[in-house]
Amino acid sequence: MVLNKRITIQTACFFYMLFFSIAVFAQQPADFVNPFIGTSNYGAAFPGPIAPRGMASISPFNVAGSQNKLEKDSQWLSNPYVKENTFLTGFSQVNLSGVGCPELGVILLMPTTGAVEINHLTYGSTYSNEVAKAAYYSVNIDKYNVKAEFTASKRAGVSKFTFPKGKSNVLLNLGLGLTNEEGAMVKVVSPSEIEGMRSVGSFCYNSPEAAYPVYFVAKFSKPADQFGVWKKPSKYEGTEAQWMTYNGKARMMENTTKMVVGDSIGTYFSYQFDKEETVEVKIGVSYVSIENARENLEKETGNKSFEAVYKETYDEWNTELSKILVEGGSTEGKTIFYTALYHTLIHPNTLNDYNGEYPEIKRGKVGTTKNTRYTVFSLWDTYRNLHQLMALAYPQQQSDMVKSMLEMYDENGWLPKWELNATETFTMVGDPASIVIADTYLKGIRDFDVQKAYGAMLKGADQVENNPLRPGLKEYIEKGYLSTNHRGPVSTTQEYNASDYSIALLAKALGKKEDEKRFKNRSLSYRKLFDKNLKLLRPRTADGKWYEPFDPVAGANFEENIGFIEGNAWQYAFMVPHDIRGLIQLMGGEKAFSSQLQKVFDSKQFDMANEPDIAYPYLFNYIKGDEWKSQEMVQKLVRNYFQNQPKGLPGNDDTGTMSAWLVYSMMGIYPIAPGDPVYTITTPMFDKITIQLDSKYYKNKSIVIEREKNTDGKIKTIELDGKKLPGYFISHDDFVNGKTLKVIQN
């Protein structure tokens, strides 16, 4: 039931529909999605339409041009859209959400009027009346008085431009983009079709040799009256430049249907309208071929109207988001909850085409999958909570994600680390795939080849030479830690420990006792970096001495730090989720631990915007009597950092990791120890939460979380199906096999 949201599209029956729908229909989960959340404060979300785990998406592109507050070329900027900016230069057709590095944000569509102008700084415009919701975005482009509306299917973006009378143009700019990779090819197939490719890559300014193409086919609802390709070549110098009157100048190749390549090229389709007219542009994309992009376009959007595509994608969003139904709580709360859940359903996203083909990782070969092949595995982030959320509410997707990771192992010999569109960016540290796979298996999602997975995990954990996943592994195995000869040695040791612990857990489940013991032991080696005086983890040099000078505070806010990655000693002090009880002992008991943990928050060392410490608010649950501190802290953090506004994310969403934290936190449970199928519990922020369970993986149809007093009050006891829990933890099995988890408040 989407009627009450479709009113902005179907303006003709605006009033009738408005009253009718408000009177009859309740708001659906998808109606609570506010895509503007995370479009400021470096959240790096984009407000345009995307289908659940879509390959294609459309974002307004407003980060070029110095009139913008945040300009893409003047600083490190990872997103195609910033809410505070004001100057729009197009609508990019492939985008990443919530990442920390520039990539994609290319194939820019832009409606203009009057003479064709190809310089984005000239044809760009201010804009107004932005509307963003699940599967829909619209805006008025001030300079041209054009209304632009957008929706998307999984592999195609659909744009609809309403032009005033007169000369109108649709530009497709293949030069401008967020990625620093350049180069494109384009061919006008007919006055209503364009095909081409854009080279993208160099995520985080890494691995330029892994640049790769995104192919596209664009179909226009009306054939152009005139069309052409522009090309701005590089500039010659020296003698030749004297003869080239066109040196360095953009050229307009009118009417050409030949293939054109270059770093700065684009097409223009022009119309002469004698009244207000709309033009729809459907753009299918593919990472395999132009043919596949065309098939994606045809199969998904074929002869469908803009409205039909929108309705299908809206319905899909509603279906997905309805897997978790929340009742009670404020509209504001539901908005941030469902928007967060929406954000967790963007990445990992679909890589395979409609026909199942996809580019194999690092090999350039074309594979074929019968499942969904997923991509964009920001595993250093997502191993902590996002995959756990998928395993619970979207187990089929999580299963396909594991299968995708195993396909990568087959193709490339290694599990992924930070995979992006079939390239391995090797961004961040650690070996997080093992944690995700163990976690998935131990939650009962087992329809993948676990023996292969286990072999892959062992390879990453044991192959000392030429191991791209675990640099420094030899020293780690020999000494139990990485010395300062390696990058972020303390953080990396902690990450390896966490992975080793997951391997131990899976080894146990598979009856491999030797491995279990060996990896359990390895997982505790962080203890050698524990400085008893500071009660913090601290880097050691290669000869085993503490690294000097040591400032436990240095390294916050992404400063470089000799021991840590994106954090300091305080932010990493408790990041041993698999051995909190061991850490309690190291720190001198529960009281000392709780006091040290509190110090993280009191001294403002806690960083909500980055992953290492995001589970810390829940760690008070390990200290009997201090659990209220977790409840209080989680509520405070949600209040302070998550709001229904563009800056309503604490920072980079990290492909949904921050959002997954919010979803879990608002449900009152949190996967406290990645790999270990256990949740810790805090006060839910809705009266009733119903998680639909997939019958393929779970015996019950759903599990309900309830709070007794329908407030945010402190917890007295917790009951599962009427039986009191001994503490603030519940295993995944107990949870999904129960009917109701009731939080009874004071």
Add this chain to the structure above:
Amino acid sequence: MVLNKRITIQTACFFYMLFFSIAVFAQQPADFVNPFIGTSNYGAAFPGPIAPRGMASISPFNVAGSQNKLEKDSQWLSNPYVKENTFLTGFSQVNLSGVGCPELGVILLMPTTGAVEINHLTYGSTYSNEVAKAAYYSVNIDKYNVKAEFTASKRAGVSKFTFPKGKSNVLLNLGLGLTNEEGAMVKVVSPSEIEGMRSVGSFCYNSPEAAYPVYFVAKFSKPADQFGVWKKPSKYEGTEAQWMTYNGKARMMENTTKMVVGDSIGTYFSYQFDKEETVEVKIGVSYVSIENARENLEKETGNKSFEAVYKETYDEWNTELSKILVEGGSTEGKTIFYTALYHTLIHPNTLNDYNGEYPEIKRGKVGTTKNTRYTVFSLWDTYRNLHQLMALAYPQQQSDMVKSMLEMYDENGWLPKWELNATETFTMVGDPASIVIADTYLKGIRDFDVQKAYGAMLKGADQVENNPLRPGLKEYIEKGYLSTNHRGPVSTTQEYNASDYSIALLAKALGKKEDEKRFKNRSLSYRKLFDKNLKLLRPRTADGKWYEPFDPVAGANFEENIGFIEGNAWQYAFMVPHDIRGLIQLMGGEKAFSSQLQKVFDSKQFDMANEPDIAYPYLFNYIKGDEWKSQEMVQKLVRNYFQNQPKGLPGNDDTGTMSAWLVYSMMGIYPIAPGDPVYTITTPMFDKITIQLDSKYYKNKSIVIEREKNTDGKIKTIELDGKKLPGYFISHDDFVNGKTLKVIQN
């Protein structure tokens, strides 16, 4: 019979074949071809293999790198190869022959050994042991001790590299090229196949918006052990540059099979050989599509060996060149004759693919032809003699050339002026297509739509506004000449006059008396530019006054000149081939005319290297008693300017125009008045010349030209089939309907 030329290839049976063949077989016409002629002195020929009127050709590329005497970026250079140069950077797969502007000379194949090096200034090498003959070129590449051999079919080049033991590479450089157009796409399809395109265009640094793609598919006889694509991106500046450690650096994309685009890209195919090994690379090209390039390759070279392709193309050359058999004369004479004839059979060349598809002119659409669609119409040059030679000895080709011109009219609305691979470069002045068409029709080659042709000619001659062929036409019609408001007004007036005369001739043949009269009148309007005092043509200003200051000598050697195009008043003084008798009157009679004509030569104003005056040596034939001067002058010019050596052309071959001059001159006849089917006669340079006549167009099987005394001696009388001619002229009809034209010497 190619045995005596094949010995350098089939080295195994070298000695046996050598003696066998010399003993048994005489040299065939193709054996006299020396492709090095015209590779110095700006002849702009290339020494590598090409089939008759081939689309593909291979040229050693030695014009990059400052160690070369003539470097492509340091001066205006129109050819991929210069004999004096020494530094080779590859072998280009599409090339123009004998043109005056840089274009094509791209898709550079280069064998190297050792580590892959992608900078041509580093991987380039000196070379030795060049061998060039019809359909074959070979060279040793000094730096790598690699023997490189080349041959070509009509649409594919075939390269054969003999590598020493060790690591070997075949580079395909898509960045480097003679054209200033940039941009390429490449995709490694498999370890033995590459497909892609290179953007070319901007002939004479004109019309950059008409840049167009040449597509290619390369197949290797051995799959590469390693392969990859390199890409050298442009350099970022500013803030971003700090983050891009790879900024501006070439990157090696190992093993990639994805599409790569960029201005400076290429592929490397590497081998590890444990003994001497050969690799053959076949490269099919197309101006339509990659698919067509692949089909061209398959259909023409399929499973054929290098030797088989060579033999086929050699045989084809021999068949073509045998259309004119010469006997007597020196080997040197036969060499320059058959090499010249070879040069006339390169352009216009084939544009259509094996399946008949070709790019339509200026429209980017794909057309299909059942004939041959020709391209590279340098008509300002070739209207003077090359097409006349084709009409005589290769009438089917000339017919297809006219049909190609009419197709262009259908496609584009205009006859071609200087057409190049389906672009109209508008190089040079005049409206020469009309002359070629009239000349062809009047010679009895009439299997084309003459009514359409006539209509096309009238459109070019009469449409006053928006006429791309005849700028300034309004003034020309009103005043009879172009004033100095227009470029090269005197030259252009002369060109328009010549075209108008041809239209008059065709009008007469078609019974269009009014038109005949009108255009005959128009064709004489150059007379208004005749300055009686100077006895020269001279520019007038828009108000009708003589342009001042006027220096009749200025403008030689391609200096700018207000009145003339690529020449001065002396060089244009007699360029009214249709009205020499009128000019004689203007100049004050035969004696004055002859004296003035002699002055052109005596004052060294005659330029053998450019077209306007190349018929002048024959003009003494118009003066009774002075005909010996033509005989003497022609012989002297041949001696001085045409030799069996690289500098053996007077300058740019102008797509065979200089060579056609030589062919006619050595046969002792010359098409003195383009459009008018008449030859003037001088002493033949062979004892006997047999021109095979195509039975489709001519009733006799052949026509023979003989000289009585088998010397270069002066002519006493001329007989056709025993009947004395009244003068030194013979109509085309009389000539081809005769059996023997005998020149009887003193």
